[in-house]
Amino acid sequence: MACNKCSSSSSSSAGCNCGNLGCSHLLNDECVRLTKALNVCGVVTIPAGTYYDSAIKTIVDTICDNAVTGAQGPAGPQGPAGATGATGPAGPVGPTGAAGATGPQGSIGPAGPAGPTGPAGADGADGADGADGATGATGAVGPTGPAGPAGPAGANGTDGSDNMAILYTNFTPQASTSTSFTTASGFEYGLLADTLNADGEYLHIRVLFTGPSGGVFTLDDNAVKLRFGGRDLIRRLPSLQTFLEVSTAGEALFRLDIKLRRSSSSTLAVEVNKETATSLRAAYDYLPNYAIPCTDAAGTPEAMSSIDFTILNDIEIQLADVASAGNIVAQTMTIVHYKS
Numbered sequence: 001m002a003c004n005k006c007s008s009s010s011s012s013s014a015g016c017n018c019g020n021l022g023c024s025h026l027l028n029d030e031c032v033r034l035t036k037a038l039n040v041c042g043v044v045t046i047p048a049g050t051y052y053d054s055a056i057k058t059i060v061d062t063i064c065d066n067a068v069t070g071a072q073g074p075a076g077p078q079g080p081a082g083a084t085g086a087t088g089p090a091g092p093v094g095p096t097g098a099a100g101a102t103g104p105q106g107s108i109g110p111a112g113p114a115g116p117t118g119p120a121g122a123d124g125a126d127g128a129d130g131a132d133g134a135t136g137a138t139g140a141v142g143p144t145g146p147a148g149p150a151g152p153a154g155a156n157g158t159d160g161s162d163n164m165a166i167l168y169t170n171f172t173p174q175a176s177t178s179t180s181f182t183t184a185s186g187f188e189y190g191l192l193a194d195t196l197n198a199d200g201e202y203l204h205i206r207v208l209f210t211g212p213s214g215g216v217f218t219l220d221d222n223a224v225k226l227r228f229g230g231r232d233l234i235r236r237l238p239s240l241q242t243f244l245e246v247s248t249a250g251e252a253l254f255r256l257d258i259k260l261r262r263s264s265s266s267t268l269a270v271e272v273n274k275e276t277a278t279s280l281r282a283a284y285d286y287l288p289n290y291a292i293p294c295t296d297a298a299g300t301p302e303a304m305s306s307i308d309f310t311i312l313n314d315i316e317i318q319l320a321d322v323a324s325a326g327n328i329v330a331q332t333m334t335i336v337h338y339k340s
């Protein structure tokens with residue numbers, strides 16, 4: 001602001017010291033206002049030469065210090081809601097508080113007394129018996145099972161008055177089952193050790209054979225033989241050895257009558273007889289017994305050697321069918337022991 005703006009009237013106003021400054025930037029009317037405000041603001045004088053800005057600061061500070069707060073004016077209208085600010089970051093998790101002390105355990109009340117046991121109820125009456133069910137129908141008869149294996153040899157019978165004991169009997173027929181020699185089921189016997197325990201004692205064996213189903217033989221050469229101790233007893237001729245006996249077509253039956261006699265501590269003397277009948281079976285058709293040669297050319301009886309009488313020896317009747325099974329049937333077998 002130019003110094004020439006300070007007029008003579010300013011310097012003549014009370015309290016305005018513009019003339020003292022020589023060239024003050026304060027206008028005359030401003031000086032007048034400041035002077036009038038002195039008493040109101042509690043400022044007696046403003047030193048001469050005080051710049052306008054400093055004088056205003058002094059007045060404002062004084063007014064602020066001495067201002068009396070008036071009554072609060074009425075609330076202005078509510079301004080529009082401001083935009084929602086961005087969500088601030090989550091604060092850190094606070095530390096876990098210390099566990100509180102465990103409270104005292106509550107007391108358990110006493111159990112009440114047990115009630116009295118009631119009396120047992122009376123037994124109920126027995127129910128009436130139900131009616132019998134109807135008898136079921138009789139089931140069909142099942143097929144006959146296969147013949148079981150031969151049972152073990154029985155103990156020796158008591159000696160008779162003539163020193164004879166029946167060792168074995170079998171009356172269940174057994175037909176041939178193979179073209180090879182096969183022991184007929186039930187036509188075998190285990191001779192116990194020391195049964196023939198003295199020279200001269202012997203076994204009398206009788207075996208009956210027929211054709212199929214107990215009828216006549218329809219084929220030749222169905223063969224039978226006897227085995228003792230695992231060895232074959234054969235029919236011996238002067239220059240020929242054949243099986244013990246074979247069938248003849250048209251024969252009704254034949255029976256072998258065999259005697260095995262202990263002739264020493266290790267040998268058996270053998271005698272075989274055959275009885276036969278033709279298909280007519282008339283009285284004159286039965287042939288008398290005749291011996292099947294069991295001798296050598298000189299007539300010496302057949303002897304089975306190297307026999308051990310102190311062990312069990314099997315006696316077996318074996319059958320061989322010339323064509324197919326069933327062409328020769330072993331019918332009965334008996335074994336009698338004669339002691340000396």
